[in-house]
Amino acid sequence: MITRTSTRAVTFDSLVPYFGVIALIIAGSFFFPQILSVDYLTQQLQIAAFLGLLATGATIVILLGHIDLSVPWVLTGAAILSTALVGTGNPMLSALAVPAALAFGALIGLINGLGVAVLRIPSMVWTLAVNSMLLGLAVLNTGGFNPRGESSPLMVAMASGDFLGLPFSFLIWIAVCSGLTWVLVRTPFGRYLRSIGFNEKAAFLSGVSTPSVVCAAFAIAGMCSALGGVMLAGYANQAYQSMGDPFLLPTIAAVVIGGTSILGGRGGLFGTIGGALFITLLTSILSVMQIGDAWRNIIFGVIILAMLLFQTLRKGAAQ
């Protein structure tokens, strides 16, 4: 059953992380007034864009009822590829750095999609295997050392530039999300995506070419991860081994906090934006407060659990 509310871009579930963001800012400002400064908050928007882009791709795949565990090495691979192209010094190849990285992301996404849709391998295992193949390729290619290369001015601008006081990275992220939200809400592809998430068999029987929708969704997710990788490389001005590993689990957490059901079919990108902002801000405030690694992990886990419990308990009360 697809009700009108489920295709709406903004639902109460998707607003929860925004309330969380406001609560975090208010609570944090009691301890550190500088949290309320414009500088600090715009910096958070800039950093949240990296996690946000990855979570955008993850949302598409999770709406489909699948999961993409290849995010870390698609990200790292795109970063290595783009910095290596720029590092050649050839202006022609430098200009190709960003498009090539995006094409790489789309290609890996397609491989993910083919394994899941055609060979019917559970996405959780297949994307994991793809991830380890990419790791192997990267190690073979770079010799296990940090890859040489540098970021192009375009990549640096994408990650660190600003426009009218708003970071470019944030604007890119919002632009990608707006475009994809339009696709999800207004096009047949968006409807097919959700209906596969609800019930793949029913979608197939209604004449939807489910394999092509699955492949397209994974390709979009791969491009989002690749874009995130390019921008992270621009931010750090280099690519490095396993730069993507710390992003995998926060990405999934951002999607789920944003009210998207991990079972597929229900949710959207608006909530994911809030989820990514919430997680970035939470991580940042915990490190500003100079809380040790151990307590940071514990508080992080407990807060995510509390938000999830709040969402399910609220639904339980409504029924």
Next chain:
Amino acid sequence: MLDYAKSNRREVIAAAVLIVLLTIYLGTHPRGASTYVMTIWANQCLILGLAACAQFFAVVVRGIDLSVGAVMALTNTIASYLLDGSPAGIAMGMVAVVGAGALCGLLNGVIVVFGRIQPIVVTLATASVFVGLALLLRPTPGGAVNYDLADAMTLDVLGIPTALVITAVVVFAFWLPFRRTGLGLGLYALGSSEQAAFQSGIDTRLVRLAAFTLAGVFAGLAGLFYSFVTTTGDAGIGPGFTLNSIAAVVLGGVLLRGGVGSLVGALAGAFILKTIASLMFFSGIPSLAQPLFEGLILAGAIAIGGADVLRARNKLEVFK
């Protein structure tokens, strides 16, 4: 015998693959099939094997446990404090370590059952908490485990690696009897169809709690055995084990949609995965290319498992 092979096709294939791989491994190893080589191999396999057992109990009830590695890290750090001193103290320590694992699993189960949140998300969050606790106990790797005990658990008994003896105990003394109990059957019933299980009078909540607790117990055992092998406590061991345990159960023929597979399959899958890794080490493939080959073999093995789809007579059969 043939009937057994037919009804347990997945485990039989996994076991056959394992035997072939092991033969190649022992054949190519410069020191051949000595107890020494077997012992090191079996120890590495058993660590992942126990982690895969933990994953199996979550997967068979149509869940997944992303906190397996984190529970291993936590129990490993606890073990590094408790497994030294008087024999009685060590014995209590071992019980406490496995008990801690069981508590972690129970916590996962309680949140899954009573909070009605998907296991994948719950264990993602609790994993963060468990790693935090492990870091509190051991901010940097350290501590010690009684050497005599560690040796006893990780060397050999009359030429047979202790790790293989432990594996046999897990299978014959625990799994085979356990599978026939009400709880053992309940796990499969719940994984196959929760509604049917509920309507036949199974207390689905209790069974799911038990499944996650068992997952915790085995993650605790994995952490304990890891402590015997390394004899130190390290809070950072988790991430690799979680994802590998999932790959291992799938290789062993356990279906992620629940209700299909066995603990023997999970163990076989883990042993296959570790044997491939060890095989690479002596294979003569340039060391830089080894991770790529490992990835290719993993992907190939999983893709072959998915080749069943190509035989489906009706396209609808593939949507399960």
